[in-house]
Amino acid sequence: MSASTDPWRGVAAEEAADGPSGLTSLLRSRSRALLASLLAPHRRAFVLTTVVVVAETAARLAGPYLLKLGIDRGIPPLTAGEGPDVLLTVVGVFLAVLVVRSLLEYVFLVVSGRVGQDILVDLRRRLFDHFQRLGISFHERYTSGRVIARLTSDVEAIAELLGSGLLSITNGVLSIVGISVALVLLDPFLAGACLLVLPLVWAMSNWFRRRAVVVYRQTRDAVALVIVHFVESLGGIRAVQAFRREPRNQEIFDDVNGRYAAANLRANRLAAIFGPGVSSIGRASVALVLLVGVRRVVSGDMTVGALAAFLLYVRRLFEPMQDLSQFYNLFQAAVAALEKLSGVLDEKPGVAEPEHPVALPDGAGRQGHQVLFDAVRFGYGDAEVLHGIDVEIPAGQTVALVGPTGAGKSTLARLLGRFHDPTEGRVLLDGVDLRDLADDDLRREVVTVTQESFLFAGTVADNIAFGRPGASRDEIREAASVLGAHELIEALPSGYDTDIRKRGGRLSAGQRQLVAFARAFLADPGVLVLDEATSSLDLPSERLVQRALHTLLAERTAVIIAHRLSTVEIADRVLVVVDGRVVEDGSPRDLLGVTGGHYRALHRAWEDSLV
Ligand code: ADP
Numbered sequence: 135m136s137a138s139t140d141p142w143r144g145v146a147a148e149e150a151a152d153g154p155s156g157l158t159s160l161l162r163s164r165s166r167a168l169l170a171s172l173l174a175p176h177r178r179a180f181v182l183t184t185v186v187v188v189a190e191t192a193a194r195l196a197g198p199y200l201l202k203l204g205i206d207r208g209i210p211p212l213t214a215g216e217g218p219d220v221l222l223t224v225v226g227v228f229l230a231v232l233v234v235r236s237l238l239e240y241v242f243l244v245v246s247g248r249v250g251q252d253i254l255v256d257l258r259r260r261l262f263d264h265f266q267r268l269g270i271s272f273h274e275r276y277t278s279g280r281v282i283a284r285l286t287s288d289v290e291a292i293a294e295l296l297g298s299g300l301l302s303i304t305n306g307v308l309s310i311v312g313i314s315v316a317l318v319l320l321d322p323f324l325a326g327a328c329l330l331v332l333p334l335v336w337a338m339s340n341w342f343r344r345r346a347v348v349v350y351r352q353t354r355d356a357v358a359l360v361i362v363h364f365v366e367s368l369g370g371i372r373a374v375q376a377f378r379r380e381p382r383n384q385e386i387f388d389d390v391n392g393r394y395a396a397a398n399l400r401a402n403r404l405a406a407i408f409g410p411g412v413s414s415i416g417r418a419s420v421a422l423v424l425l426v427g428v429r430r431v432v433s434g435d436m437t438v439g440a441l442a443a444f445l446l447y448v449r450r451l452f453e454p455m456q457d458l459s460q461f462y463n464l465f466q467a468a469v470a471a472l473e474k475l476s477g478v479l480d481e482k483p484g485v486a487e488p489e490h491p492v493a494l495p496d497g498a499g500r501q502g503h504q505v506l507f508d509a510v511r512f513g514y515g516d517a518e519v520l521h522g523i524d525v526e527i528p529a530g531q532t533v534a535l536v537g538p539t540g541a542g543k544s545t546l547a548r549l550l551g552r553f554h555d556p557t558e559g560r561v562l563l564d565g566v567d568l569r570d571l572a573d574d575d576l577r578r579e580v581v582t583v584t585q586e587s588f589l590f591a592g593t594v595a596d597n598i599a600f601g602r603p604g605a606s607r608d609e610i611r612e613a614a615s616v617l618g619a620h621e622l623i624e625a626l627p628s629g630y631d632t633d634i635r636k637r638g639g640r641l642s643a644g645q646r647q648l649v650a651f652a653r654a655f656l657a658d659p660g661v662l663v664l665d666e667a668t669s670s671l672d673l674p675s676e677r678l679v680q681r682a683l684h685t686l687l688a689e690r691t692a693v694i695i696a697h698r699l700s701t702v703e704i705a706d707r708v709l710v711v712v713d714g715r716v717v718e719d720g721s722p723r724d725l726l727g728v729t730g731g732h733y734r735a736l737h738r739a740w741e742d743s744l745v
Contacts, residue, residue: 165469168476172253179249184304186242191308193235195316198446200228202320205439242301250296254289260479261285269484270553271514276478278369279362284478287357288471295468303461306454313451320440320447327426328448331419335412335455342408342459349401350463354470356394363390401463409456416452423448485555491572494579495564501530502691503579503660505550509559512549519545521714522559527707529564529660532687534696534705534722536736542714543695547663550693551582563661581659583650585667589641594623595630597649601657613656617682619648643667644675651682662692666701676700699740708733 173180208221265273265281317325367374367383374383423445430436436444494503505527512520520542527533535543548554549561552568561568568576581601589597598613599605605613610630614620622645626632634641641649647667654662664683680700686692687704696702708725710718710732718725718733725733 162473162476164476164480165472168472168479172257175256176249176252179245183242183246183249186238186245187301187304188308190235190238190242191305191312193231193238195309195312195447196231197228198443198450199316200224200231201446202437202439202443204228205442206437207439246296246301250293253296254293257292257475258285258289261289261475264479264481267483268481270548271484272481277362277366279365280358282365283358283361284475287354287361288475291354291464291467291471292475295464299461299464299468302454302457303465306457306461309454310451313447316447317444317451320444321427321430321436324423324427324430324436324444327422328419328451331415331422335415335452338408338411338415339455339459342404343462345404346401346459346463347466349397349404350466351470352397353394353401354467356390356397359390360387360394363387405460408459412452412456412459416449419448419452420445485552485569487573488570490570491575492566492570494566494571494575501689503564504529504562505661505691505693506562506565507546507549507559508562510549510556510561511558512545512554512556514545514554518557519714520549520556523714523716525709525716525719527691527693529691530689531707532692532694532705534694534702534708535711536696536702536708536733537711537717541711543711544665545714546711547582547665547693547695550661551580551663552576553582578657579660580663581654581657581661582663583654583665585665589634589646589649591633591635593628593631593633594626594641594649597634598652598656601653601655605656609656610652613652614648617648617652617655617685618678619645619652619682622648622678642675644672644679647675647679648682651679651686655686658690660690662687662690664692664694666694666697680704699737699744702737710736 204221204224208218208224211220212218261284268276314325317328363383363386367387374380423441427436427441427444431438431441505525507523507525510520510523511518523546535546537543545554549556550568552561552571555569563571563576563579568580571579590600595607595610598610601613602609607630611620614623614630623630623632654664676698683701684704687694694701694705696705702708702722705722708718708720708722709716710725712732718728718731720728722733722737725731726737728734
């Protein structure tokens with residue numbers, strides 16, 4: 135891959151295999167299944183709308199026929215000096231049909247609108263639910279931009295199909311069939327003449343469809359790129375600004391944005407040829423009908439009214455043909471979207487919930503759980519990262535993991551939180567394989583606090599209560615005070631009700647740590663996995679955090695990826711991990727005595743850095 139032939143597209147690059155190639159791809163079975171399950175609850179509404187559409191089309195097509203009656207049957211009585219009864223009757227029926235038609239249109243729009251929204255609500259719900267369930271490994275692979283593209287442009291494509299697409303296709307097909315029948319009934323000979331232009335329309339549609347497949351696919355791909363680039367560049371705005379990537383990102387954005395516009399222009403040009411093309415054929419047909427029809431009227435083969443109705447029908451015959459080609463695009467976009475959505479919905483969580491969960495032994499966990507890594511091997515891809523870990527951690531012990539970057543400490547922590555399953559061996563909690571634990575039990579008993587200690591929009595209290603939804607204000611306060619964070623939170627502009635996204639509510643690194651600890655304390659898990667923040671804190675905060683940590687770790691099993699000397703010193707035991715193996719194991723004091731040991735060297739380096 136060289137820079138000149140394959141310019142770096144930034145994080146926006148989507149895999150080419152993200153969708154099907156369009157036209158020929160019939161709905162794959164998983165798309166069909168998704169569609170069927172989305173539509174199934176609305177069967178009755180579909181029957182109702184179909185009946186309404188058929189009735190509406192009949193009402194619409196009655197217009198020209200009533201016109202014919204008005205002319206052919208209305209004029210003779212008047213010229214004969216009789217009353218306008220016939221004319222008035224026809225006009226009355228015409229108006230009545232008009233009213234019925236408006237009502238039918240109203241019913242159709244209301245019912246189909248409701249069904250459409252129900253389906254979209256259902257689809258978005260399923261997607262959100264599913265994205266939440268999918269494991270960390272999925273989200274590492276499937277970027278946030280793509281998630282958003284799924285939730286926006288793909289759902290939108292289906293919305294458009296349900297909204298305007300289905301109406302235009304049903305109307306279109308019914309109109310073409312209905313009008314053709316009407317033409318033949320009115321004058322088979324003239325209808326035959328009209329049929330002569332059909333091959334021309336057919337050829338044009340084919341030409342259009344072939345091009346449209348390519349062009350509309352380009353627009354869909356381009357809009358996905360715009361969304362993905364937009365979301366991901368802004369999602370990483372800190373890094374972008376820190377590394378002055380703005381000009382380059384702008385360049386990439388201008389490129390994808392330009393490509394989107396260009397693709398749209400191509401689609402536009404195509405439609406600009408096709409639409410007027412079909413219209414011209416329509417107008418030419420009107421001329422042909424006039425030419426032939428007038429002669430037939432003169433020769434007495436056709437009435438004036440029939441000719442007038444015929445002309446109106448022919449004009450209307452070509453309108454839905456344009457709609458049909460538009461529908462084709464909507465349909466294609468929706469098929470591609472369905473394909474991507476059903477693909478995502480088909481993704482299985484990397485770590486599956488057990489079919490027959492095993493409960494943890496009764497009475498266990500009051501002092502934390504016993505953790506056992508039993509001959510654990512693991513790799514993210516082909517390369518193995520952990521090469522056989524055998525560690526037993528008794529309940530209540532605090533274990534510090536230390537070692538060089540990339541040694542596998544975080545990986546070990548992730549296996550304990552069951553964000554991945556080992557490729558070989560087992561991770562056990564009080565003798566129960568994590569794979570056999572129900573998700574709810576696992577998430578309650580093993581809580582991971584990561585470096586980011588993510589805070590959500592909302593108040594400080596909300597963020598602490600995140601650890602145990604439904605916790606009372608007193609419980610939240612208690613958790614904070616036990617960890618020594620109470621005074622500090624009270625000092626914020628609105629105390630516990632301070633919105634952390636608002637001015638004055640912004641928390642320092644140390645404060646964020648404390649809130650994260652309070653959250654974990656409230657959750658009260660038997661096992662705590664902690665990736666200690668690497669960013670250094672000022673001394674008072676550091677002291678506060680260390681004290682809080684001490685409280686948090688009491689009476690539970692803890693595994694800490696330690697970056698500070700002070701943390702390692704409060705641990706009961708240190709595991710030194712190097713290259714995916716545990717190379718030293720013992721109390722901090724014992725390990726200090728190992729001459730030439732890793733821990734001893736690390737300890738010395740830490741001490742030196744403090745001087
Ligand atoms: P540590 O926490 O000790 O710094 P990690 O457990 O993060 O080490 O990483 C161990 C190895 O696994 C490294 O070689 C790293 O490149 C690799 N690794 C870590 N996370 C991932 C991931 N999500 N996908 C692929 N490889 C990963």
